[in-house]
Amino acid sequence: MLKENKEFIMFPKATLERLKLYHRLLSEEEKEYISSEEIGERLGILPEQVRKDLSYLEYKGKPKVGYNVKKLLEELNKLFGIGKSTKVIIVGAGNLGTAITNYPGFANYNIEIVGIFDNDPNKIGKRIGDLVVLPMDYLERVIKKFNVEIGVICVPKESAQEVANILVKNGIKAIWNFAPTFIKVPEEVIVRNEDITSGLLSLKHMLEVKDQRIRKD
Amino acid sequence: MLKENKEFIMFPKATLERLKLYHRLLSEEEKEYISSEEIGERLGILPEQVRKDLSYLEYKGKPKVGYNVKKLLEELNKLFGIGKSTKVIIVGAGNLGTAITNYPGFANYNIEIVGIFDNDPNKIGKRIGDLVVLPMDYLERVIKKFNVEIGVICVPKESAQEVANILVKNGIKAIWNFAPTFIKVPEEVIVRNEDITSGLLSLKHMLEVKDQRIRKD
DNA sequence: TAGATTGTTAATCGATTAACAATC
DNA sequence: TAGATTGTTAATCGATTAACAATC
Numbered sequence: 001m002l003k004e005n006k007e008f009i010m011f012p013k014a015t016l017e018r019l020k021l022y023h024r025l026l027s028e029e030e031k032e033y034i035s036s037e038e039i040g041e042r043l044g045i046l047p048e049q050v051r052k053d054l055s056y057l058e059y060k061g062k063p064k065v066g067y068n069v070k071k072l073l074e075e076l077n078k079l080f081g082i083g084k085s086t087k088v089i090i091v092g093a094g095n096l097g098t099a100i101t102n103y104p105g106f107a108n109y110n111i112e113i114v115g116i117f118d119n120d121p122n123k124i125g126k127r128i129g130d131l132v133v134l135p136m137d138y139l140e141r142v143i144k145k146f147n148v149e150i151g152v153i154c155v156p157k158e159s160a161q162e163v164a165n166i167l168v169k170n171g172i173k174a175i176w177n178f179a180p181t182f183i184k185v186p187e188e189v190i191v192r193n194e195d196i197t198s199g200l201l202s203l204k205h206m207l208e209v210k211d212q213r214i215r216k217d
Numbered sequence: 218m219l220k221e222n223k224e225f226i227m228f229p230k231a232t233l234e235r236l237k238l239y240h241r242l243l244s245e246e247e248k249e250y251i252s253s254e255e256i257g258e259r260l261g262i263l264p265e266q267v268r269k270d271l272s273y274l275e276y277k278g279k280p281k282v283g284y285n286v287k288k289l290l291e292e293l294n295k296l297f298g299i300g301k302s303t304k305v306i307i308v309g310a311g312n313l314g315t316a317i318t319n320y321p322g323f324a325n326y327n328i329e330i331v332g333i334f335d336n337d338p339n340k341i342g343k344r345i346g347d348l349v350v351l352p353m354d355y356l357e358r359v360i361k362k363f364n365v366e367i368g369v370i371c372v373p374k375e376s377a378q379e380v381a382n383i384l385v386k387n388g389i390k391a392i393w394n395f396a397p398t399f400i401k402v403p404e405e406v407i408v409r410n411e412d413i414t415s416g417l418l419s420l421k422h423m424l425e426v427k428d429q430r431i432r433k434d
Numbered sequence: 435t436a437g438a439t440t441g442t443t444a445a446t447c448g449a450t451t452a453a454c455a456a457t458c
Numbered sequence: 459t460a461g462a463t464t465g466t467t468a469a470t471c472g473a474t475t476a477a478c479a480a481t482c
Contacts, residue, residue, distance in 0.1 A: 014473065016422070020415050024397065035439065042399060047439095048475060055441055063440045063481045081421040088417075095316030102312050104373075105397055105414050109421070150420055156321075173427075174420045180241065180322055182259060190423050194416050197322050198237050199409050200305075203367055203391045204298040204326070205233070206407050210390075229449065252463065264463095265451060272465055280457045280464040 015053045018045060022053070023076040026069050027108070035066035085110045087146045091163050092154030093118040093126065093133040096178055096196075100152060101128045115142040140170050149173045157181035232270045235262060239270070240293040243286050244325070252283035302327045304363045308380045309371030310335040310343065310350040313395055313413075317369060318345045332359040353383070360387045367391045374398035 011019070021043050026034070036054070040047040054067065059075045061067040077083060086109075090097045093116050101116050116128055119136050126133045134142070142148065151167040153160055153175060160179035167175055174190040177183055185191055228236065238260050243251070253267040260267075271284065276292045278284040294300060303326075307314045310333050318333050333345055336353050343350045351359070359365065368384040370377055370392060377396035384392055391407040394400055402408055 012473065016419070020412075020418050023418070024412070025399065028398070037439080046475070048477095049473095051440065052442085052474080061440055064438045065482070066439070079422065079425075080418045081425040084421075084425070086421055086424070095312060095319050099312030099316045100413065103413060106417070109414060109417065111417060111421070149424060150417070174424055176416055176420060181245065182242065190420060190427075192416050192420055195237075195241070196317065196320060197326060199393055199411050200323070200326065200328060200367070201237050201240070201297045202233070203393060203407060203409055204301075204303055204328070205296065207303070207366060207391055208296075208298040208301070210407075231449065254463080263451070265453095266449095268464065269450080269466085278464055281462045282458070283463070 011056050015056060018043075018049070018053050019076060019079065021045075022050070023073070023080065026073045026076065029069050032069060033062075033066040034069055036061070038066075080109070082108075082110050085112060086150060087112055087114045087148040088150045088152060089113070089115040089117065089139070089142060089148050090152045090154055091117045091136075091139075091167070093120070093123045093128065094154060097152070097154035098128050100154065100178075101131065114146040114148060115139070136166070139166065143170045143172065150176060152176045152178065153183070154178050228273050232273060235260075235266070235270050236293060236296065238262075239267070240290070240297065243290045243293065246286050249286060250279075250283040251286055253278070255283075297326070299325075299327050302329060303367060304329055304331045304365040305367045305369060306330070306332040306334065306356070306359060306365050307369045307371055308334050308353075308356070308384070309373075310337070310340045310345065311371060314369070314371035315345050317371065317395075318348060331363040331365060332356070356383065357387050360389065365389065367393060369393045369395065370400070371395050 022039060025039060025042060036047040036050040039045070040050045051061075054061065054072070057072070057075050057079070059068075059071050088106075088111055090101055090113060097116060097118075101113050106113065113131070115134060115138070116131050117134050117136050117139050118124060123133050124135050149172065151172040151174075153163050153167075155163055157179040160177065160181050161183050164175060164177070164183040164185055168185055168189055172189070175183070175185065175192070177191055177193050178196065180195050180197060182193070183191060239256060242256060242259060253264040253271070256262070257264040257267045268278075271278065271289070274289075274292050274296070276285075276288050305328055307318055307330060314333060314335075318330050323330065330348065332351060332355070333348050334351050334353050334356050335341060340350050341352050366389065368389040368391075370380050370384075372380050374396040377394065377398050378400050381392060381394070381400040381402055385402055385406055389406070392400070392402065392409070394408055394410050395413065397412050397414060399410070400408065
């Protein structure tokens with residue numbers, strides 16, 4: 001069975017999501033030790049759940065003391081591949097592409113944005129941070145030169161599939177898709193859809209439900 | 218039991234997430250009828266799962282024919298509160314705030330952004346779409362005037378908690394937080410954290426796992 | 435040591451998948 | 459009608475919670 005294979009431990013999907021939260025919390029934590037109680041408290045997760053999740057990792061906490069923040073963080077860093085530099089390119093130099101390129105947090109994750117592309121002549125040549133917006137023809141060269149693994153799609157949904165095709169053709173291994181549409185790619189390419197509106201739909205729905213409750217009371 | 222109460226049907230959390238996907242798929246669908254088979258195929262979900270999810274809704278599909286796209290979409294619209302106009306304000310007129318304000322998809326969801334605020338004198342007065350960036354002092358007036366329910370936080374993480382406090386004080390019911398930090402709010406306020414880096418962490422991790430597999434082979 | 439906190443096993447709960455009857 | 463597709467019940471699977479022994 002896969003789970004038994006120590007080479008690549010599988011985490012329950014739900015656990016992996018929470019491990020990201022722990023990672024962020026610990027990144028901001030300045031104490032030397034933290035208890036499952038406190039982690040849970042801050043994130044709205046039961047302490048038993050926290051301990052269960054952390055028990056999948058190799059680092060073990062100390063009874064009566066808690067978890068060593070630095071060591072735990074180190075292991076989470078390793079888990080998320082933070083030790084290894086990842087090169088990313090962005091396609092689409094609109095507001096969203098610009099926002100992501102300028103996002104200050106990526107350096108912490110050893111993620112480097114090595115290129116931003118657009119086909120709009122008005123955008124080509126524009127400076128964004130340390131980069132200059134390049135025309136699409138440069139895409140292949142940049143991917144080869146930096147050995148880019150991840151491509152981010154920040155174009156309108158009408159062009160998303162076309163861009164995805166180009167990325168795949170040039171050997172991109174994972175696509176982070178911000179266009180609100182479902183792109184088709186070969187099975188071996190990882191796609192993550194990041195739908196901006198999805199979050200607002202959830203909020204609207206939650207407000208609706210709450211509203212109905214209140215009206216009933 | 219709550220589930221039995223027809224006034225507000227509860228969905229399993231996982232179902233609600235998938236209903237959003239169905240919603241988006243159906244929004245782009247032009248055929249009159251669609252089968253659970255096809256919905257599943259396009260989204261990578263088992264058809265049984267699709268039928269199970271849709272069975273929570275009132276509208277029923279037709280055996281041998283499938284689901285009427287328009288009717289199904291109508292019910293999903295109602296579910297997500299799309300019939301009701303929701304007013305939103307954005308705090309932080311940086312790249313991300315600008316990207317969200319300009320996002321073309323919100324009108325479809327009956328979401329209206331009625332104000333964008335910043336405390337940076339260089340940004341105040343700047344035009345973004347139909348709006349002009351206002352100083353923070355105007356926040357209270359705008360919330361009152363438009364009866365704003367949702368506030369979006371697009372400021373650096375250092376100021377996120379401060380902005381959250383202001384929003385809560387002015388009666389905001391739900392906060393969409395893009396700052397990569399955990400904000401504290403009273404229990405009755407709904408918060409949704411939208412961590413931009415979270416998606417990239419997942420992608421990095423997936424690439425890592427795949428890498429290890431390949432090296433093993 | 436006594437007490438606090440971890441790690442793990444067992445019990446419960448919830449979600450997914452399978453199977454199949456209902457029905458257009 | 460026969461066949462396709464839905465809707466629902468039952469079986470399986472996975473995740474969460476509870477309980478408690480281990481241990482610093």
